Structure formats: C-alpha cells, structure tokens
Amino acid sequence: xxxxxxxxxxxxxxxxxxxxxxxxxxxxxxxxxxxxxxxxxxxxxxxxxxxxxxxxxxxxxxxxxxxxxxxxxxxxxxxxxxxxxxxxxxxxxxxxxxxxxxxxxxxxxxxxxxxxxxxxxxxxxxxxxxxxxxxxxxxxxxxxxxxxxxxxxxxxxxxxxxxxxxxxxxxxxxxxxxxxxxxxxxxxxx
Numbered sequence: 001x002x003x004x005x006x007x008x009x010x011x012x013x014x015x016x017x018x019x020x021x022x023x024x025x026x027x028x029x030x031x032x033x034x035x036x037x038x039x040x041x042x043x044x045x046x047x048x049x050x051x052x053x054x055x056x057x058x059x060x061x062x063x064x065x066x067x068x069x070x071x072x073x074x075x076x077x078x079x080x081x082x083x084x085x086x087x088x089x090x091x092x093x094x095x096x097x098x099x100x101x102x103x104x105x106x107x108x109x110x111x112x113x114x115x116x117x118x119x120x121x122x123x124x125x126x127x128x129x130x131x132x133x134x135x136x137x138x139x140x141x142x143x144x145x146x147x148x149x150x151x152x153x154x155x156x157x158x159x160x161x162x163x164x165x166x167x168x169x170x171x172x173x174x175x176x177x178x179x180x181x182x183x184x185x186x187x188x189x190x
Contacts, residue, residue, distance in 0.1 A: 010034035011070040053079035069180040088136030123157035
C-alpha cells in the first residue's frame with residue numbers, strides 16, 4: 001500500500017513575494033495549533049490502517065507541501081497490506097471520514113455535523129475508482145464545487161478544522177484562501 005501523503009487542511013496562503021511566501025510556510029511549519037490539528041488526522045489514519053498492514057511507516061515529522069494558493073502540512077504514510085485481497089475501496093472505507101472532514105471523536109462529531117450542516121452532498125465525501133484487481137485511487141472531496149444542471153451556478157465548499165486553540169478570524173481567512181483555486185477555475189476570481 002503506497003498512497004499520496006496525508007495532507008491535512010491547516011494551511012497558510014501562498015504569496016507572490018518570495019520572502020512573504022517563505023514566512024507563511026515557516027509560520028505553518030512552526031504552528032503548534034496546526035501541527036496538533038494535523039496530528040489528530042495522522043493518528044486516526046494510523047489506527048485505521050494498522051490492523052490492515054504488516055508494516056506501516058509514517059514519517060516522524062510533517063513536511064510542507066504547496067498548491068498554487070496554499071501551503072499545507074503533509075505526512076507520508078506507506079505500508080504493506082496484511083491481506084492481498086484488501087482493495088483500494090476497503091482502504092477508503094477504513095479511512096473515511098478522517099478528522100479532517102468528520103472531526104473527533106468520530107461518532108459524536110458526525111452527529112453534530114449532521115445536525116448543524118445537514119446533507120453535505122459531495123463535500124467531504126470520497127471520489128475515486130477501483131479496478132477488477134482491487135487497485136485504485138481515492139481522494140477526499142475536501143474542496144469541491146457542484147455545477148447546477150444548467151451550468152449557470154455552482155455551490156462551492158471548503159472548510160477548516162476547529163480545535164480549542166482556533167481563532168475564528170484566522171479560520172475564516174484560511175477557508176477563504178482555500179476557495180481561491182475553485183473560484184479561479186469557475187472564472188470568478190483571477
């Protein structure tokens with residue numbers, strides 16, 4: 001089992017100025033709050049994957065990764081499946097929902113999300129494929145948009161993790177930054 005590194009939502013915006021961009025990356029890497037938020041996801045993923053693997057390797061420290069709009073923390077996870085009959089969809093089902101989209105503790109957080117948000121549609125779901133051999137690739141639709149049938153409107157989704165140390169203004173700014181890629185793709189923002 002080898003997959004993409006686990007990337008967790010904590011993020012810092014990218015900047016055109018290289019010094020500001022580097023400072024934003026360093027701020028994310030040094031943020032105890034964001035590292036804690038990221039570690040909640042990694043610990044939960046480890047607990048879900050460990051029973052399915054003979055060997056599971058998780059990097060001891062998160063790394064920085066970037067998109068055009070946002071810096072993220074990511075932690076590479078690799079493993080050797082215990083049972084060769086385990087499929088990509090089995091792994092997706094074991095991992096989903098991660099705390100990145102479903103909170104912790106999973107059951108209580110899920111109930112609260114359902115009560116406060118209602119049906120999320122495709123947001124925070126999984127999107128992927130699995131072939132006849134069980135190989136596949138699955139991702140969480142953590143930032144997504146759904147076009148209306150007439151293609152004249154879209155509902156876009158993005159979010160951020162909330163922990164005790166979260167600052168509401170910072171969370172709104174982070175979520176706004178995460179919308180940048182979708183808004184650009186939809187032609188709303190450049």
